[in-house]
Amino acid sequence: MSCAYREETELKTRRVCALDKVEHHRYHMCRDWEMNGSMQGVGTSGGRIKRREYLMYVLAIRLEEQLAEEKQQLVAPKSVEEIRAEFEREHGSIYMDF
Numbered sequence: 001m002s003c004a005y006r007e008e009t010e011l012k013t014r015r016v017c018a019l020d021k022v023e024h025h026r027y028h029m030c031r032d033w034e035m036n037g038s039m040q041g042v043g044t045s046g047g048r049i050k051r052r053e054y055l056m057y058v059l060a061i062r063l064e065e066q067l068a069e070e071k072q073q074l075v076a077p078k079s080v081e082e083i084r085a086e087f088e089r090e091h092g093s094i095y096m097d098f
Contacts (some may be wrong), residue, residue, distance in 0.1 A: 003029070004036040054094040057087050 005018040019032055021077050061083055068075040087094055
């Protein structure tokens, strides 16, 4: 797991404890287990990811632009800012907060 005292081994299923130098299964949790520093900060900053609907919206627009280009039709590609503003007008925020 994410123990501060774990040391990697060549086997993905085993870890060595930096305190007692004993090899353990990767999910072993002993009384000395302590969460490593990088895992301690998980979730503290909040989080924002782009909604799947927004990503699919952008993909559809870019595919249309690509098809128009292949047909040698003159279509000016939309900027990211234009696409984002259009999506937000129609569907709300592009982000999913968690």
